[in-house]
Amino acid sequence: MSETTNPERLSGRCLCGAVTFTAIPKHSMHACHCESCRRWTGGIYLGVECGDSLEVADPGAVAVYDSSDWATRSFCRTCGSTLFWTLKAGGLTAVSAQAFDDPSAFPFDSEIFIDSKPANYAFAGDRVRMTGADVFAQFAGGG
Numbered sequence: 001m002s003e004t005t006n007p008e009r010l011s012g013r014c015l016c017g018a019v020t021f022t023a024i025p026k027h028s029m030h031a032c033h034c035e036s037c038r039r040w041t042g043g044i045y046l047g048v049e050c051g052d053s054l055e056v057a058d059p060g061a062v063a064v065y066d067s068s069d070w071a072t073r074s075f076c077r078t079c080g081s082t083l084f085w086t087l088k089a090g091g092l093t094a095v096s097a098q099a100f101d102d103p104s105a106f107p108f109d110s111e112i113f114i115d116s117k118p119a120n121y122a123f124a125g126d127r128v129r130m131t132g133a134d135v136f137a138q139f140a141g142g143g
């Protein structure tokens with residue numbers, strides 16, 4: 001599968017506006033059903049991979065929670081909006097699709113940790129669906 005990148009820098013913000021940012025996203029959106037994302041967001045995390053391109057106007061407005069050995073989760077200190085999932089090893093930040101000014105810009109092409117999804121909801125439509133083991137194997141194998 002060829003990878004399509006969108007060279008355009010897009011803007012977004014948290015609910016209260018204390019955090020504004022720009023990033024150059026991959027042209028796709030994933031849903032994560034893992035327990036951490038569900039607790040973090042109060043819903044399902046819809047993330048857009050942005051590599052190392054994220055630029056936050058006022059980094060002091062962002063709180064960072066050390067959520068695992070491999071990643072941190074960032075949110076607005078003022079309004080609590082779910083914002084960024086960042087791989088500690090570097091090279092990958094996923095930005096909440098809903099924080100972008102135009103969330104409809106990203107095709108919904110994958111669901112991860114599908115084996116952690118509660119049984120009382122499911123997204124309609126066909127897309128790639130990966131278990132948690134699939135995701136960890138991809139990180140281990142793909143570097």
Ligand SMILES: [Zn+2]
Nearest residue numbers: 014016076079
């Ligand atoms: Zn805010």
Ligand SMILES: [Zn+2]
Nearest residue numbers: 032033034037
């Ligand atoms: Zn997750």
